[in-house]
Every structure is written in C-alpha cells, then in structure tokens.
Amino acid sequence: MSLKNNNKTDATTEEKIVEAARKLFTEKGFDAVKTRDIADEAGINLALLNYYFRSKKKLFEIITKENFGHFILIISEIVNDKKTSIRQKIEILVANYIDMFSINPDMPLFVLSHAKHYAQEMKIREKFMDSYFLKQVQKAIISEEIKPIDPTNLLFNIMGLTIFPFAGRHIFQNKNGITKEQFTALMQDRKKMIPIWIEAMLKAKS
Amino acid sequence: MSLKNNNKTDATTEEKIVEAARKLFTEKGFDAVKTRDIADEAGINLALLNYYFRSKKKLFEIITKENFGHFILIISEIVNDKKTSIRQKIEILVANYIDMFSINPDMPLFVLSHAKHYAQEMKIREKFMDSYFLKQVQKAIISEEIKPIDPTNLLFNIMGLTIFPFAGRHIFQNKNGITKEQFTALMQDRKKMIPIWIEAMLKAKS
DNA sequence: GTCTATAATTCGATAGAC
DNA sequence: GTCTATCGAATTATAGAC
Helix, strand or coil: CCCCCCCCCCCCHHHHHHHHHHHHHHHHHHHHCCHHHHHHHHCCCHHHHHHHHCCHHHHHHHHHHHHHHHHHHHHHHHHCCCCCCHHHHHHHHHHHHHHHHHHCCCHHHHHHHHHHHHCCCCCHHHHHHCCHHHHHHHHHHHCCCCCCCCHHHHHHHHHHHHHHHHHCHHHHCCCCCCCHHHHHHHHHHHHHHHHHHHHHHHHCCC | CCCCCCCCCCCCHHHHHHHHHHHHHHHHHHHHCCHHHHHHHHCCCHHHHHHHHCCHHHHHHHHHHHHHHHHHHHHHHHHCCCCCCHHHHHHHHHHHHHHHHHHCCCHHHHHHHHHHHHCCCCCHHHHHHCCHHHHHHHHHHHCCCCCCCCHHHHHHHHHHHHHHHHHCHHHHCCCCCCCHHHHHHHHHHHHHHHHHHHHHHHHCCC
16 A cells, blocks of 8 residues: 555555455445445446456455455464563464454354355464474473463464354344444453453363 | 155155155255255155145245254253153253254254244244243342342353254364264263353353 | 246446547 | 456346147
8 A cells, every 4th residue: 555645635546446345345245345335335336447457356366365465464463472471472363463453353153154265375373383482382281380281272262262253243243232332342351351352262171 | 744754765756856845945945946856855856846835935835834843853852851850851952952953953054044034933032931941040049049130131041062073063174174973972971061061151250 | 747948137347538 | 556447257037848
C-alpha cells in the first residue's frame, strides 16, 4: 500500500478495488462474492476489475495471501524468540491474535474455510514443531515442571481457545445473544485468562 | 429416513438425492456446489432434483436443518440432566461431540460458516445459559470448589477445545502435516484429556 | 417417475468508444 | 484509465415426451 494513499477517498482505483475485495472475500469467501459486488463496493466499473487484475481468481489470491500471511506471521515471529519464556510466548501469541482478530473478526473463519486449498504453503504446524518454543516445552516436561503433552494437542489448545470465539461468534452474537460490546470485552478478558488457563492445563495430572 | 432403506443401493431416489446433497453441501457449502454435482453424485438426472425438491435452496435448507439439529441436540440433551455432575456432563458432552465429528468431520466448519444466516433459531447460548449445568457451576463457584468464570467464556472453552481441531484440521492435515490416522488418534486422546484440562482451568487462580 | 432438450438467468470477461 | 454494451459460458429451473 502506498504511503501517500492510506485513506479511502485518496486511494487509487487499484487500491479501492483491493480494499473492496478484501472486505467482501474475507467476509463471504470466494464463491459467494460476485465481481459486480466488488465493483459496486469499490465504486468503480466492472470492466476496471478485469483491467487491473485480469480475473476474479487473481484478485482473490491477493486477498488470500494477505490473510494467510498475517495469520502465519504472528506465530512465526514469536515462537523462536530465545529471550522469552514459555509463559511469555503464550501471552504475546494470544494477545497478538486477539488484537488482530478484534480488528478483523472475519479473518479466522476465512482462514479455516480456505485452508484446504491454500494452507499447503503456510506450514503452520511445521513452524511450530521446529520451534524453540517447543524445545522449551520439552525441557520443561523433562524437568517435570509441566506434564507430558503431545505438541499437536498443545497447538490445538492454544489456537482453539484463541481462535474459536471469533470463528464461532455468529453462534453467540445474534438477537438473543451477546452484543458486540460484550463480545469485545470478553475477548479482552480472554487475553489475560488464556495464558493462565493453559498453564493450569499443562500442570494438570491425567 | 425409512427403516427399510438405510443403505445406498436400496435407497429411494429422494433419499439418494438427500444423501448426495448432504455430502457435498456439508463439505463445500452452498455456493461451491452445483446442482449437477449433486445429480451426478446421486446417480440421477438433473431434472429429478427439481422434481423432488423444487429448488437448490430448498434442498440446502434440509441439510442445514439436519446439521444444526445434530449440533444442538448433543448439548440440549446433556446440560439439564439432574443426575450427572459437572465433570460427568463435560465428559459426555466432549465425547459425544468428538464421536459425531469423527464420523462427520466437515460438520463443524459447515456450522460455523453458516451460523450467520442460520443460527438464529439454534439458541445454543440461551440453552446453555438457562441450563442446570450452569446452576451447578455457579453453586461450585460459591462453595469455592472452582474459581469464578464468565459462563460464556466457559462455553467458548469447552467448544473451542472440542470443535477447533476439526474446523481447523486442514491447516494441520496436509502433505507435510499429520495423517488422518494420527488425527483420529489425537481426537480420541482429547476425549479423555479435555475434561481434565477444563477442570484444571476452572481451578486456576487469576 | 424419469428422461431429453431447452428456456431463463446469472456471471465472468472483453470489445471498442471516449 | 474509464465507461457502455455485450458476448459466451455456466448454471438453475422447467417443458414435454415416454
């Protein structure tokens, strides 16, 4: 994104199309969004979409790479930090994910929905498996600070507690459910609680 | 479903169409599935689909009601049982969900993806909030057996730990990831561990 | 009930004027 | 670069024969 054009009115046509596509694709996925919807949302003519991006699929792949990129970046830049403890890594990981999803709450479901066709290159599990974080965990298991746990199950737990509320929020956020404000407050609460809960799980005896 | 016709070869045309629709819609959602795909999968002519079900949308709504129905039934029939403890309820709930999702691993992502438009009548949070289970939890909080927790956060935790691995399995199950067999084994492991983990979380001090 | 053929519509993409 | 007009393919749905 150009430094000059970071608000919507000043944005170039190309940027307006990407912004519209980002919003709609992330919210509804590939098939449910029509090129005409994107053109309308961007306030431009349908023909311009193909002029700039050749096809719907090419445009979609830009958004997919963005979303998967943001998703994987958070985990990548945390798990190999030599200076932080297990607990600190979990705190930062959870806080960063919750902050990102609070801004873009449709991203989690987008990633889950498109993982089958686009997660091959993401290698999220491989990055986790080869991480310094996991070495710290294994060391803590050997020294009996925490109980043995399958690394994949640990990854499921961290991600499940963090991501699920966003991916499933429409189950709970409806006319008889919680409000957007209540949801936001709960997520802030979870930022603090999830690391505490995970630590308790890691010390629980089976 | 008729008692006489519960295998695919003996199934009536109507049942064959529903079975094909169930498989494809649950796996891919509404927009990605074409009526021709359903007709092919069912081994019938395209025109018969409209003859029996009038439209693609009507057929889709049958499958949606099925999936949401199965999803909600498990929680409904467990949380108000006066005879079981908190721990037993969590054990049964987790085991029933994992057993169902092991047979139908696409159901969780289907439910999450379509919750925005179809979860209004489901009232999963309301059922949880009004449940005997939650009364047991509140009693246990007062007697200081467990630490205070927001009920919605407890629901997020139980569902997140149980459902997320299935909803996100394509992130982990790919050519560099875990095999289907490893995944199945992990889920069986989690059936035992999740109740233990949740109990530990409920006793963790903030 | 089931099929073939086709109508009706939607949708992605492009031609060509400005 | 941007627009109008339209093409052509894909897709849902239906008419009508058997």
